[in-house]
Amino acid sequence: MTLELNQVAQQVKAMGRSLAEHRPHLDEELARAQSLLREFSTRPGELHDRIQRAERAQQSQRFDWVGAAPTQEPLAEVYSLPPCPEQLTVIASDGSQIHPDPHAITLYYLINTGCIIYRHGSNQKPETYNPKPKLYYEPEDLFDEQGRLISTGEVNVKRDLAELEVLTNLGPAYAQTVPEPVVALMDGQLTLRVIDLPFGQQQDRQDEYIGLLDQLREANVILGGYIDRPRSTFALSLIYLASLDIEQINEENLRRNAFRTLTDIELFNFLGPGERSAIFTVRAKGLDRYTFAGHTIHFFYLNVSQNPASPHLARVELPAWIVANRPALDTLHAAIVRQAGITGGYPYVLARADELAVISSEEREAVELMLAVEMRQQGLAPEISLKQRNKNAYRFGRESFRL
């Protein structure tokens, strides 16, 4: 049965009406949030008191408050685009994977990474680097001690580690050899998402990851994580606290965030081309290890657009040691805007790193074909599951008879 588009069409109309109906209310909420942002812009002490109260509520209840804390910078302040060094090296890495599939001919997974080194002002072609793809197939790679198949989350953790490892291999090497500042950009947040790992592995993997961050810090590489079109609400969570009297901050009220339908990028929609917001600290459970290691995660919002009529806001994450180094912070800010200027809204190096890393469906098919041939040569009988065979037959077989 195919999708009945005529039935979807009616719902799409209703959805359009609903979006339009909600807009006035959202605009009102946004105006209130922005007013609170300005009101509390230079009252960090009161906000810190509220955050402490929210985090205490979190400790006593089974509820996690996730939000932002102010730094030295006034919350509503706008920071204009600093001058970009004429000579500047920007390195980006990205990763891609084939997840283990119980319906494929055999169990395996594969991780591929790509990296690009772009030297602004050099008149040289950027260097690209593809470390050897890694195929995992041994039982200890695939199963835990209870015989459970590795989850997609665990594979993603390995991929994220591989991405940072590439930056750690190349960033310090370039920082030692080129005279200009070296910026390392990651696609996404700076922290390793370990929530999908078995509890015992979470700390080990985080320590491994933090060890790599240490190496970048020691080499004076300017590190940033770039989150395009973020749905995050860290700053709005803080503004919601500001809207409550301190006595009102309890689990029940924390669950009832009045600004829950807004996002931070709407809150900072006043940023002009190239401008960034104030810097905030991320407050969330599970980031203590980063803080202890001196990598407290901070962020700011940045309008990377050059056109005042069409702003494009991204969230940029950065560790504490970049926040404490104003020239490095300004270089990161300027480098991202310069990179995004090449493509019209997204750092060029990130787009290219993705292109270098991505595993296309054709490439995946080629890997499986090679595996099938090798298995047959070894006297094995590679077969996809009956479920997969039927899916292929019903999904793709129909094409043959289409005029």
Add this chain to the structure above:
Amino acid sequence: MTTALPIGWVLRASTVGFTVGCRVLQPSVPQFGDLVKVPVSDGMSVFGLIYNVQVQDDPAVRQLILVGEMEPEAVLDQRENRLVPIEISVLVVGYQIDKQIFQGLPPQPPLSLDVLILGSDADIRAFTKNLDYFRLVLNSPQIPGDEVLVTHLRRAAEVQPPETQRQFLLNAGRELARLLNFDLVRLDNILRRIRPMS
């Protein structure tokens, strides 16, 4: 033109022509009017003339053009690092079995991924000993046949021994006059452009 390095691989083919894909970075990007050959099977090669070289569209390049912030490093990255595909269209004009060259359509077209190489000077001299392939070029619809022939003949003349270059072009002119005696304007346009320098 003595290189035997592969410059591209066959994408699609028919008896009368084929299309080859290659990358910008190939050591010698082929030119309009070049004589090329594709070894297709034991002892057999197909000869053709390039009548179109096309740089394929690429959404990433399109986006960079629209933005207009063209940094030299990004241009070099696009041209030299990325796999920007070039398609070369070739008109089949003959084939060779062992040492013998035939002018006309081959019994079989090249297959996908057969390798395209530029014809060597010796290949050009051997192939242009006979000019029967002119008819195929002039009668092929939807290709700029006159332009292909003019460019090809100028280049073919250059690789003839100096003492026979003039005679080669005179012979080519006579053959063209025989084939185009019904269209003197067209003939004149070609002859004026291949006329040997006195």
